[in-house]
Amino acid sequence: MPSESIVLLGVNHKTTPLAVREKMALAEGYAEPLKALGRIQGLKEYYLLSTCNRVEVLYTTDDLASSRAEVLSLLFGKAVPATDLDKYVYQYENEEAVRHLFMVASSLDSMIVGEAQILGQLKEAYRHASQMKCSGLVLNKLLHRSFFVAKRVRTETRIGASAVSISYAAVELARKIFGQLDDKRVMLIGAGEMAELAAEHLVGQGVAKVVVVNRTLERAVKLARRFNGEAVSLDELVDQLVNVDIIISSTGAAGTILSKDDVKPVLRERRNRPLFFIDIAVPRDLDQDINELDNVYLYDIDDLTSVVEMNKAGRDREAVKAERIVAEETLKFSGWLESMEVTPTIVELRQMADDICRGELEKTLGRVHGLGPEEKKSIEKMASAIVAKMLHNPLQYLKTDSNGHGVDRRSRINTVRELFQLEGSSEISNVRGEDE
Amino acid sequence: MSYLLFQFSFVGYFLAMSMYIAFFVSQNNTVRLLSRRIFTAAAILHTLNIIARYYEAGHTPITTQHETVSFFAWAIAWGYLSFRWRYSVKNFGTFVSVLTVLFMLIAALASREILPLVPALQSWWLPVHASIAIVANGFLALACIGGIMYLLQEREIKRKHFGLFYSRLPSLDALDKLNQHCLSVGFPLFTLGIISGSVWAKQAWGAYWHWDPKETWSLITWFLYAALVHLRFTVGWRGRPAAIMTIIAFLAVLFTLWGVNYLLGGIHSYAK
Numbered sequence: 001m002p003s004e005s006i007v008l009l010g011v012n013h014k015t016t017p018l019a020v021r022e023k024m025a026l027a028e029g030y031a032e033p034l035k036a037l038g039r040i041q042g043l044k045e046y047y048l049l050s051t052c053n054r055v056e057v058l059y060t061t062d063d064l065a066s067s068r069a070e071v072l073s074l075l076f077g078k079a080v081p082a083t084d085l086d087k088y089v090y091q092y093e094n095e096e097a098v099r100h101l102f103m104v105a106s107s108l109d110s111m112i113v114g115e116a117q118i119l120g121q122l123k124e125a126y127r128h129a130s131q132m133k134c135s136g137l138v139l140n141k142l143l144h145r146s147f148f149v150a151k152r153v154r155t156e157t158r159i160g161a162s163a164v165s166i167s168y169a170a171v172e173l174a175r176k177i178f179g180q181l182d183d184k185r186v187m188l189i190g191a192g193e194m195a196e197l198a199a200e201h202l203v204g205q206g207v208a209k210v211v212v213v214n215r216t217l218e219r220a221v222k223l224a225r226r227f228n229g230e231a232v233s234l235d236e237l238v239d240q241l242v243n244v245d246i247i248i249s250s251t252g253a254a255g256t257i258l259s260k261d262d263v264k265p266v267l268r269e270r271r272n273r274p275l276f277f278i279d280i281a282v283p284r285d286l287d288q289d290i291n292e293l294d295n296v297y298l299y300d301i302d303d304l305t306s307v308v309e310m311n312k313a314g315r316d317r318e319a320v321k322a323e324r325i326v327a328e329e330t331l332k333f334s335g336w337l338e339s340m341e342v343t344p345t346i347v348e349l350r351q352m353a354d355d356i357c358r359g360e361l362e363k364t365l366g367r368v369h370g371l372g373p374e375e376k377k378s379i380e381k382m383a384s385a386i387v388a389k390m391l392h393n394p395l396q397y398l399k400t401d402s403n404g405h406g407v408d409r410r411s412r413i414n415t416v417r418e419l420f421q422l423e424g425s426s427e428i429s430n431v432r433g434e435d436e
Numbered sequence: 437m438s439y440l441l442f443q444f445s446f447v448g449y450f451l452a453m454s455m456y457i458a459f460f461v462s463q464n465n466t467v468r469l470l471s472r473r474i475f476t477a478a479a480i481l482h483t484l485n486i487i488a489r490y491y492e493a494g495h496t497p498i499t500t501q502h503e504t505v506s507f508f509a510w511a512i513a514w515g516y517l518s519f520r521w522r523y524s525v526k527n528f529g530t531f532v533s534v535l536t537v538l539f540m541l542i543a544a545l546a547s548r549e550i551l552p553l554v555p556a557l558q559s560w561w562l563p564v565h566a567s568i569a570i571v572a573n574g575f576l577a578l579a580c581i582g583g584i585m586y587l588l589q590e591r592e593i594k595r596k597h598f599g600l601f602y603s604r605l606p607s608l609d610a611l612d613k614l615n616q617h618c619l620s621v622g623f624p625l626f627t628l629g630i631i632s633g634s635v636w637a638k639q640a641w642g643a644y645w646h647w648d649p650k651e652t653w654s655l656i657t658w659f660l661y662a663a664l665v666h667l668r669f670t671v672g673w674r675g676r677p678a679a680i681m682t683i684i685a686f687l688a689v690l691f692t693l694w695g696v697n698y699l700l701g702g703i704h705s706y707a708k
Binding site for chain 2: 176272274294
């Protein structure tokens with residue numbers, strides 16, 4: 001067990017209700033919290049990810065217990081009382097942390113499995129961390145690896161196809177109902193990866209306007225800015241129905257936020273112009289009976305999925321495939337991580353040197369004739385002495401504590417491994433260039 | 437001569453319909469182009485047939501059952517072609533060709549005998565009144581087809597079960613607009629048909645209105661369409677209720693055309 005652990009702390013849509021998540025989200029960007037994390041003693045490398053559905057911090061530390069408390073109080077202390085935090089926050093260490101990060105990157109942990117936005121958000125979060133020099137050898141490698149895993153999952157499974165085609169199907173349906181979309185208005189209720197994806201698709205089809213409704217107006221304003229739209233508070237929801245045509249709802253509310261009786265009077269006011277509701281939330285936001293009204297069409301996520309004819313069994317099969325890839329990659333990364341320790345590196349280095357030594361001796365002694373056992377022995381001794389002397393400094397470099405070199409242990413190990421081309425690191429090291 | 441033309445156009449329509457149905461299933465664009473051309477050619481032959489019959493009969497050929505229904509089919513075909521010229525509605529042609537062939541079939545089964553004109557019909561009002569009324573019916577038939585297509589499409593979207601029609605029929609909005617366009621042409625013509633009939637009645641029978649069954653049913657039909665148009669323009673009635681109403685109103689048109697003649701009789705029933 002390495003003394004230095006990789007730790008992942010976080011909250012997501014599965015563990016934490018939206019109302020709490022909204023408070024926990026890092027509203028003012030990455031720079032400030034990253035700077036604050038830097039002031040915590042125990043953290044060596046760290047990075048932060050904040051999306052609509054999750055806030056996660058990943059760091060390496062020697063001191064598990066104290067760093068957890070400090071990180072939590074720094075990030076969420078103001079939003080949530082410490083006693084509640086344990087209820088929401090999950091913690092993964094080492095291999096589990098790696099696995100979780102890979103799952104997130106490949107969109108297997110997303111609310112809508114397979115949506116592609118998360119990878120962009122991950123890259124963006126990593127960019128901030130690396131620009132501020134918060135990430136080091138391990139996290140750099142880990143995050144680059146996670147991008148690679150995401151790419152592998154995307155190309156080797158059809159998991160991504162379902163999310164894209166769901167929002168594509170929503171656009172297609174909107175076309176079948178409205179014909180032209182360029183004079184139609186879209187309303188987003190709540191925010192979420194999939195809802196935004198669908199909204200983006202619709203904007204791409206040239207809808208006239210986007211209205212964003214959110215419980216916290218602040219978030220609404222932020223999202224509205226992205227679509228060049230207008231932000232409205234949740235209280236105005238029903239009034240706004242008169243002005244919009246396509247409604248995408250994905251709040252984290254426990255019950256329904258719109259009932260048939262809410263929508264019915266609106267229709268008269270709209271002069272019966274059709275309304276198309278897309279309910280992406282789980283549990284559902286909109287009363288199923290709304291679909292019974294004339295000129296009103298309600299589709300939830302299951303309906304849309306069945307439209308794209310990717311049945312649940314198919315999705316599950318793809319998810320299993322994707323998880324296998326994640327497991328495989330986690331194992332590879334763990335292998336790399338383990339190799340990044342002093343003792344195995346020394347063993348491997350010695351082994352390599354001995355192999356070379358023995359091979360060369362055999363070659364030479366086999367060719368030279370007329371040597372007695374005494375001479376042979378001295379030649380062998382000389383060869384081992386050369387190897388031992390050659391390795392002396394690299395081994396010392398590995399063993400001494402960081403004070404003398406000003407470089408931390410893992411970097412030293414990495415340097416030696418790369419210099420001597422030791423196995424294990426090569427495959428993972430090569431990944432780096434691919435994504436940038 | 438006119439009969440030969442009639443048969444040619446009938447065959448043409450039938451071919452066009454078969455091609456349209458083949459296109460509907462296959463969605464092959466070459467097939468569509470071909471079916472459009474055949475349909476247009478058939479409609480032109482049909483026009484020649486009506487002109488030829490006009491010369492053979494010596495009067496406007498809208499008096500017998502054969503003539504009336506054939507003229508009805510002609511009105512549907514040219515009403516459709518006039519729309520096509522302005523804007524296209526996906527796969528509308530398939531449905532129109534089916535209805536056209538149906539009317540042609542009824543016309544073909546009816547007696548083709550040319551009957552001498554009864555004295556009451558010997559007036560220049562005959563071509564005016566009868567052709568306006570039937571052209572109006574043509575557009576109302578198109579509205580009805582639009583309504584049927586709307587219901588088919590809406591059913592699949594509402595039930596979230598996408599079968600044959602979802603991808604092949606146009607958007608609900610396009611079908612609803614089609615319905616409105618057809619009504620906005622058909623309804624004024626229908627009104628004009630009733631007014632011209634009423635004026636003619638004054639001349640022929642001495643009173644504007646007789647409450648003869650045909651007149652009564654025309655009025656009922658007119659009220660149905662008037663209610664539909666009124667609701668559309670005032671409270672924005674549209675969609676499924678409007679489509680159903682269009683279909684019901686067209687059934688009233690058909691009853692006025694045939695039901696009255698066979699079931700109710702009356703002085704207006706010439707085309708027995």
